[in-house]
Amino acid sequence: MRKTAIALVAAALPLAAAAQVESYNIDPYHTVPYFEIDHLGFATMRGRFDKPTGKFTIDRAAKTGTLEIVIQTATVSTGDPERDGRPRTRDEHLRSPDFFNAAEFPTMTYRATGVKFKGDDPDVIEGNLTLLGVTKPVQIKIERWKCGPDPRTQGKRYQCGGNATGVFKRSEFGMKIYLPTALADDVKLWMSFYGFRQ
Amino acid sequence: MEEFLGNPAVQGGVAPFVVGLIVVAILGRARLGGLAVVAAFAVCVHLASGLTFTPLTSLRKLVLLGLIAPVVGIAIDFVFRTGRSLTAAIAAACGALTVWVFWSVLQQKPAAEAALLGGGIAVFVAWLVGSTLELAAQPVRAGAVALMLGLGAGISAILGASALLGLYGIAIGAGAGAFLLVQMLTGRRIAAGATFTLSASLAAGLVAAAALVLAQLPWYALIVLGLIPLGARLPASDRLPVWAQAFIVSAYGLAVAVVAFVLTWRAAPPAG
Numbered sequence: 094m095r096k097t098a099i100a101l102v103a104a105a106l107p108l109a110a111a112a113q114v115e116s117y118n119i120d121p122y123h124t125v126p127y128f129e130i131d132h133l134g135f136a137t138m139r140g141r142f143d144k145p146t147g148k149f150t151i152d153r154a155a156k157t158g159t160l161e162i163v164i165q166t167a168t169v170s171t172g173d174p175e176r177d178g179r180p181r182t183r184d185e186h187l188r189s190p191d192f193f194n195a196a197e198f199p200t201m202t203y204r205a206t207g208v209k210f211k212g213d214d215p216d217v218i219e220g221n222l223t224l225l226g227v228t229k230p231v232q233i234k235i236e237r238w239k240c241g242p243d244p245r246t247q248g249k250r251y252q253c254g255g256n257a258t259g260v261f262k263r264s265e266f267g268m269k270i271y272l273p274t275a276l277a278d279d280v281k282l283w284m285s286f287y288g289f290r291q
Numbered sequence: 292m293e294e295f296l297g298n299p300a301v302q303g304g305v306a307p308f309v310v311g312l313i314v315v316a317i318l319g320r321a322r323l324g325g326l327a328v329v330a331a332f333a334v335c336v337h338l339a340s341g342l343t344f345t346p347l348t349s350l351r352k353l354v355l356l357g358l359i360a361p362v363v364g365i366a367i368d369f370v371f372r373t374g375r376s377l378t379a380a381i382a383a384a385c386g387a388l389t390v391w392v393f394w395s396v397l398q399q400k401p402a403a404e405a406a407l408l409g410g411g412i413a414v415f416v417a418w419l420v421g422s423t424l425e426l427a428a429q430p431v432r433a434g435a436v437a438l439m440l441g442l443g444a445g446i447s448a449i450l451g452a453s454a455l456l457g458l459y460g461i462a463i464g465a466g467a468g469a470f471l472l473v474q475m476l477t478g479r480r481i482a483a484g485a486t487f488t489l490s491a492s493l494a495a496g497l498v499a500a501a502a503l504v505l506a507q508l509p510w511y512a513l514i515v516l517g518l519i520p521l522g523a524r525l526p527a528s529d530r531l532p533v534w535a536q537a538f539i540v541s542a543y544g545l546a547v548a549v550v551a552f553v554l555t556w557r558a559a560p561p562a563g
Contacts, residue, residue, distance in 0.1 A: 180450040180451075180555065180556045180558075181450070181451070181452040181507060185452045185507060186452050186453075186454070188452070189452045189453040189455075189456075189505065189507075190349075190350055190453055190455060190456065190501065190505040190506065191453050191454055191456075194348070194350075194505060196396050196504060196505045196506075197348060197349055197395055197396050197505060199399065225346075225348070226346035226348060227346060267340075267341075267343070267348075269339070269340050269341055270339060270340065270454065270455050271297075271299075271454075272297060273293060273294075273297055274293075274294050274297050275297070275299075
């Protein structure tokens, strides 16, 4: 009897541990990666990508987590979709091999390699950005983070959401056109994100 | 200095042209003046995007072939005897290499579309290389054709949404322009050979193909650009002074290239 009880407890332990890991699917409609870059030394240009996909997990007890987000490079938009008599728009130019080379590299991905916590919440994500076939480490700072029942579903769905920022040098990924003066090397990231618990 | 070299006009035009002139001046008498094209191209690549080859993307394969082409050209000029069969073999090889350059893009497309696109650009590059190689013994005509192929591919690429490919093409034109200008100013023909014709036609052909596959050059612009080498077959007597013959053949090529520019400018945006 005693052995059976011990066996049951031992069998249940991994389940209890597994239960601490929460899995979330990225909400593609409210997760929006933005980027900004210095243009000609005069102004800051901003753009965004639409409908990213991915998932993340979080284990508050173990202070660990994972993240994978996939961005379709052809969705890049800077608010210049109409040609208006010009041969091509800025958004078309951004999809060309000068920048995101969307025909050859239709996606860019970010995969976390580690998550640092501040209390119970994730604070800094260490990970790798793969862009134009090059993978380099990029750190993401979670600036805002909140989890709770989704009010749009009367609490039936549980979600986490927030904002994150990061920065990388585009030259490290082989995107070197218009360096150093016309377009800066540093690309700043700002992202709103939501994930639905599975 | 960094700001000066970062100017696209310097990267694609001024620096390649000056380097091309220097190469022709130094190596012209050694039958290697045709290296002006690869020198100009290499300078532009170095300044605009860097001479790196990992990961080996389509553009880097393009650059790699652009740098290897003159080596093959020198071997043809100094070791082998050029003939129709060799020209056809080189053209076919260049067509096959074109598929290799863009393989990573082609394999992402449905089989029928990939076959049509890959076959189309292979035939285009093979035609361009074959028809330009036949001008190897006619340096003025070859120079004029290469000038217009480079400028035609480059400006079409810019209109097709890629400034980088545009710079590559214009640099090829600048190198060819330097090769042609020295002949026009001195009145003496400089050996072109396969060193010049293979380098210019393969690199320009791949730039135009890249503008189709990776940017938004309309497919029919390639057909028009493919007509540029035919301009060298139009009347421009060899008895004319070098400068006059160069001017006339260049004008033929320019007339064709302008048609490609207009077609590219007016091309409808892609669906979706």
